[in-house]
Amino acid sequence: xxxxxxxxxxxxxxxxxxxxxxxxxxxxxxxxxxxxxxxxxxxxxxxxxxxxxxxxxxxxxxxxxxxxxxxxxxxxxxxxxxxxxxxxxxxxxxxxxxxxxxxxxxxxxxxxxxxxxxxxxxxxxxxxxxxxxxxxxxxxxxxxxxxxxxxxxxxxxxxxxxxxxxxxxxxxxxxxxxxxxxxxxxxxxxxxxxxxxxxxx
Amino acid sequence: xxxxxxxxxxxxxxxxxxxxxxxxxxxxxxxxxxxxxxxxxxxxxxxxxxxxxxxxxxxxxxxxxxxxxxxxxxxxxxxxxxxxxxxxxxxxxxxxxxxxxxxxxxxxxxxxxxxxxxxxxxxxxxxxxxxxxxxxxxxxxxxxxxxxxxxxxxxxxxxxxxxxxxxxxxxxxxxxxxxxxxxxxxxxxxxxxxxxxxxxxxxxxxxxxxxxxxxxxxxxxxxxxxxxxxxxxxxxxxxxxxxxxxxxxxxxxxxxxxxxxxxxxxxxxxxxxxxxxxxxxxxxxxxxxxxxxxxxxxxxxxxxxxxxxxxxxxxxxxxxxxxxxxxxxxxxxxxxxxxxxxxxxxxxxxxxxxxxxxxxxxxxxxxxxxxxxxxxxxxxxxxxxxxxxxxxxxxxxxxxxxxxxxxxxxxxxxxxxxxxxxxxxxxxxxxxxxxxxxxxxxxxxxxxxxxxxxxxxxx
Numbered sequence: 001x002x003x004x005x006x007x008x009x010x011x012x013x014x015x016x017x018x019x020x021x022x023x024x025x026x027x028x029x030x031x032x033x034x035x036x037x038x039x040x041x042x043x044x045x046x047x048x049x050x051x052x053x054x055x056x057x058x059x060x061x062x063x064x065x066x067x068x069x070x071x072x073x074x075x076x077x078x079x080x081x082x083x084x085x086x087x088x089x090x091x092x093x094x095x096x097x098x099x100x101x102x103x104x105x106x107x108x109x110x111x112x113x114x115x116x117x118x119x120x121x122x123x124x125x126x127x128x129x130x131x132x133x134x135x136x137x138x139x140x141x142x143x144x145x146x147x148x149x150x151x152x153x154x155x156x157x158x159x160x161x162x163x164x165x166x167x168x169x170x171x172x173x174x175x176x177x178x179x180x181x182x183x184x185x186x187x188x189x190x191x192x193x194x195x196x197x198x199x200x201x
Numbered sequence: 202x203x204x205x206x207x208x209x210x211x212x213x214x215x216x217x218x219x220x221x222x223x224x225x226x227x228x229x230x231x232x233x234x235x236x237x238x239x240x241x242x243x244x245x246x247x248x249x250x251x252x253x254x255x256x257x258x259x260x261x262x263x264x265x266x267x268x269x270x271x272x273x274x275x276x277x278x279x280x281x282x283x284x285x286x287x288x289x290x291x292x293x294x295x296x297x298x299x300x301x302x303x304x305x306x307x308x309x310x311x312x313x314x315x316x317x318x319x320x321x322x323x324x325x326x327x328x329x330x331x332x333x334x335x336x337x338x339x340x341x342x343x344x345x346x347x348x349x350x351x352x353x354x355x356x357x358x359x360x361x362x363x364x365x366x367x368x369x370x371x372x373x374x375x376x377x378x379x380x381x382x383x384x385x386x387x388x389x390x391x392x393x394x395x396x397x398x399x400x401x402x403x404x405x406x407x408x409x410x411x412x413x414x415x416x417x418x419x420x421x422x423x424x425x426x427x428x429x430x431x432x433x434x435x436x437x438x439x440x441x442x443x444x445x446x447x448x449x450x451x452x453x454x455x456x457x458x459x460x461x462x463x464x465x466x467x468x469x470x471x472x473x474x475x476x477x478x479x480x481x482x483x484x485x486x487x488x489x490x491x492x493x494x495x496x497x498x499x500x501x502x503x504x505x506x507x508x509x510x511x512x513x514x515x516x517x518x519x520x521x522x523x524x525x526x527x528x529x530x531x532x533x534x535x536x537x538x539x540x541x542x543x544x545x546x547x548x549x550x551x552x553x554x555x556x557x558x559x560x561x562x563x564x565x566x567x568x569x570x571x572x573x574x575x576x577x578x579x580x581x582x583x584x585x586x587x588x589x590x591x592x593x594x595x596x597x598x599x600x601x602x603x604x605x606x607x608x609x610x611x612x613x614x615x616x617x618x619x620x621x622x623x624x625x626x627x628x629x630x631x632x633x634x635x636x637x638x639x640x641x642x643x644x645x646x647x648x649x650x651x652x653x654x655x656x657x658x659x660x
Contacts, residue, residue, distance in 0.1 A: 016508065018395050018491045020620045027265075028602030031280050033239035033287050045622045078396035078429055082618060083599075084331040085237055086347035104396055106429050108331055112347035157363050159221025170349070171250065174357040177217065177225065181358055184216045184227060192459075194452045195229045195324055197256040199296070 001117040003167035006139050007098050009071035011147070013132035014061055019075055020082035021109060025091040026051075027083075038091035071098040072136055074128050080109025089116050099138055101128050101145065114160045115170060121145060121154045140165055203466025205367050206436050207402045210342045210463075214325050216359060223361045228354045230257055230319055230326040233297075234310050235288040236264035237329035241351040242291035253358040255296035259319060260288060262302045263309045265601050268564050268591040274302060277603025295355075308567020308593045311335035311423070311534040315415070315444070316569055318451025322437035322463050327354050332534045332617065333432075334425040338418035339445065340437030340463050342402070345426060365431045366472040368401040369465070372409035374480040379651035381544075382417035383536060383615070383634040385409065386424035387485035389477060391495040398430030401473065404465060405435050409479035415444045416538040423535045424617055427492040436464040484650055486633045487619045488521050489513055494619070498522050498637060498649045512621050513629050514611075522647050526631070527610040529554065529561040529642035530624075531588070533598040536615035536635045537566030539573050545615075545635040546579045548643070548653050554587035555645025559607045561588045564596040588642075600625035613641040 029041025029051075044051045047060050056063045062070075073092070079102040080088060089112045092100070099119040113120040119140060127145075134147040140161065145152045156164075163170065174181075189196050204212075214227040233241060238260055245251070252258050265281040266272065274285045285302065292299040300307045306317060310328060314320045314336055322340035327333060329351040336343035346360070354360055372385055390397065403425055405418075413421065418435050425433030442455040483497035489509035496503065502510075504517040515524065531537070531545050542565065554561050563583045565571040571593055574580055580590045597604065598616040605625040606612055612630050615638050619630040633641070636650035643653065 017506070018493070020618070020623075022599065022618070022620050022623050026622060027236075027599050028278070030236070033243050033284055035240060035244075045626065051626070078399070081395060081427075081429060082331065082620060084329055084345045084347055086240065086329070086349060087237075089347070104399055106396075107399060107431055108345050108347060108426075111350060115347065115349040157221075157223065159219060159223040159361065159363075162221045170361055171248075171353050171356055173219070174225065174353065174359060174361060177219075178357075180217055181225075181227075185358065188227065192323075194321065194457075196254075197450055199256040199298070 001167045001169060004098065004117055004119050004140055004164040006137065007071055007119065008135065008137045010066065011072050011074045011101065011131040011134055011136045012061055012067045012070045013074045015074060015076050015129060017076035018078045018081055021080055021085050021088040022082055024080065024088040025085065030085065030087050035090045036094060038087055039094035042091040042095045066133065069096065071096055073097055073100045074131055075100060075102045077103040077125065079105050081106035084108045086112045089113055089118050093118050101131065103128055114163060117164060117167060119164060123152055123154055127152055202470060203468040205465045205469045205471060206340065206404055206434060206463060207342065207367050210323055210325065211364065219361050223363055225359050226325060226362045227359055228327055229324040230259070231351060231354045232310055232314055232319065232326065232328040233260040233351060234264050234330060235262045235284045237348050238351065239284050239288045239291065240348040241329060241355065242288065242295060245352050245356060246291060246294065250356045252295050252297060252355045258297040258355055259300070260292045260297055261300040261307065261310050261313060262288065264595045266302050266594040268594045268596045270592060272302065272592055278601040279603065281601065281603065305568055308569065309534045309537060309595055311419070312538060312566035312570065315339060315419070316448065316567060318445050318448030321445060321451060322441060322460060327351065327360065331426040332423055334430070335419050335423040335534055337425065337432050337434040338415060338422040339441055340435060342432060342434060344432040365402045366400055368398065368403045368473040368475065369471040370403055370405050370475045370477065371407035372405070372477050372479040373407050374409060374478055375412060376409050376479050376482060379636060379654050380482050380484055381634045381636065382413050382420035384482050384485045385479065386421050387487070387492065387495045387632070388482050390424065390428050390492045391485065393428070393475060395427060395491050395493040396429045398425060398428035401430050403428065403430040403433045405433055407479070410435060411438065414540060415440055416540045419538070420535055424492070427617055484634060484637050486521055486631050486637060486647055488515055488631070490619055490621045492617070492619060492632065496521060498647065522649055524647045525557065525611065525645060526613045526641055526647060527557065527559050528606045528612040529558055529638050530597055530612055530614040530616065531635050531638050532562065532564030532566070532596050533616040534566065535617045537564060537570065539570050541615065541635045542570070542574050542579055545639040546582050548636060548639040548650060549586040550582055552586055552643050554642040557645045558587065558642055559610065561642055562591060562597065563588045564591040565593045567593045597624055599623055600628070613638050613647060
């Protein structure tokens with residue numbers, strides 16, 4: 001995964017609450033078992049007046065001239081609620097989004113962001129609203145968002161921050177603890193035999 | 202100070218802290234489905250990694266399988282067949298147990314996991330599916346993750362986690378007649394918001410929860426994700442152990458003293474407590490485009506976001522009951538089990554759905570549920586009432602580009618999500634209990650199932 005450090009982009013506002021992953025990438029746009037080819041389907045229900053023919057809705061914010069090439073989305077609370085589909089994150093990233101600022105995120109979506117290098121930033125709703133169309137600078141190492149001469153600190157879990165900054169793969173990291181896991185499993189198998197299964201079929 | 206049920210299970214699975222300050226949590230079961238599991242299996246194969254303990258990893262075809270009788274691998278969703286064939290090949294290569302399209306034990310992931318005794322009290326179980334919290338009804342710590350995390354869990358037997366806070370939602374008192382677990386879940390979300398549970402593992406407790414059968418408990422826990430909670434959990438009791446004992450992957454007896462420890466201690470403290478008067482609840486129906494847009498069936502539509510009113514076509518102040526519906530759906534991991542079907546069937550017996558209903562489906566949660574229902578004659582009863590009787594799967598809980606409801610339909614649905622477009626472009630969804638779906642299908646308008654039940658009782 002690509003490391004994340006600083007991002008500078010106009011903040012494109014899509015300030016609706018409870019935007020769900022079905023809207024971010026509808027099930028009908030998930031056409032293969034891979035992680036690519038999803039950007040075209042991003043926000044398909046809102047972005048197109050005719051999704052099948054890909055006729056764009058000029059009123060939708062991502063179709064506006066000022067939004068072209070944006071790397072930063074500003075959204076409402078509980079962003080990414082609903083289905084766990086990681087395709088929502090893959091679609092946003094393939095479209096070019098590198099960070100999302102929201103008053104809150106749905107938990108599975110937020111975890112999916114961290115595992116893929118999309119930076120989820122939580123700031124109060126007034127701050128998020130105030131960033132609309134401003135040139136925003138994000139510094140992950142300092143945990144700051146700056147715009148118009150002002151600056152705000154954002155929280156992020158230490159492990160998530162380290163993984164994003166260094167572009168680390170979680171599985172590779174955990175596999176380094178393989179022997180500790182094996183020891184734990186050996187003891188656990190004796191303590192909780194019912195938790196282990198024999199391959200039957 | 203005592204410990205919560207959540208803390209007991211979490212602490213028992215904590216292997217170590219990670220260098221970054223997270224916790225490495227052991228995962229006892231991983232369950233995949235063809236829609237998001239295929240991506241996890243594919244990446245695992247591409248990176249040359251393998252499953253640590255294949256005996257504890259399961260997969261099922263449920264999300265986009267055809268639910269018409271006589272089905273095969275073909276899907277009504279264009280291109281859907283590749284998800285099925287790739288998942289099958291990848292599951293075989295990985296050596297994991299697969300419940301295939303027409304296996305006798307096939308069904309919706311969260312319906313078959315308990316049927317097979319795969320979920321057990323005290324276990325950690327994850328799946329790349331947001332409704333994995335359903336299985337918390339058995340006193341397991343069960344939660345939904347993404348495909349990358351599913352790969353992590355399969356390959357390492359663990360997940361790197363931040364510990365969530367704890368919340369207890371107590372349903373005090375008893376439910377009135379015609380009010381169900383679905384109404385409990387919807388009432389909680391309506392009162393505390395679709396983001397109300399964020400950052401928390403929620404324990405459901407109280408007299409009304411204890412009184413639920415296992416299937417009702419699953420319905421309640423199922424919608425913890427619509428509350429944005431990490432998961433929902435219910436302490437196991439005699440009902441739980443009786444349900445699971447002797448199932449294919451479960452112990453024959455639950456006589457180890459360990460099982461009795463799986464409850465929150467009396468003096469356990471929760472970071473947050475919510476108490477709801479169960480006796481005051483009514484059948485609930487969603488009016489808008491978020492599960493938090495839900496009201497008692499007897500109430501008028503409140504003022505909500507303008508966009509939600511526009512999409513759903515109901516103005517503030519309009520009564521919800523009496524709104525014409527065009528379609529009805531009974532199914533999904535929320536409400537597709539045998540007791541759900543029995544309760545809906547009891548209201549439909551000897552009646553017909555309104556002529557204005559253009560599509561009405563019953564989709565059993567598993568082939569085992571289907572066989573049981575057929576043994577009881579429920580299939581004939583649903584068909585006589587005007588419903589189509591299907592094979593099991595997720596079906597039209599969501600629109601995948603294949604089968605859909607007639608254009609512009611307003612659907613009364615026993616599912617869990619009423620998002621814009623969830624059941625198809627422009628389709629307007631009202632989520633409710635199976636009873637409310639049945640009563641509304643008969644009336645042709647959103648209807649209070651209690652009126653029908655009273656009619657039944659006095660007849």
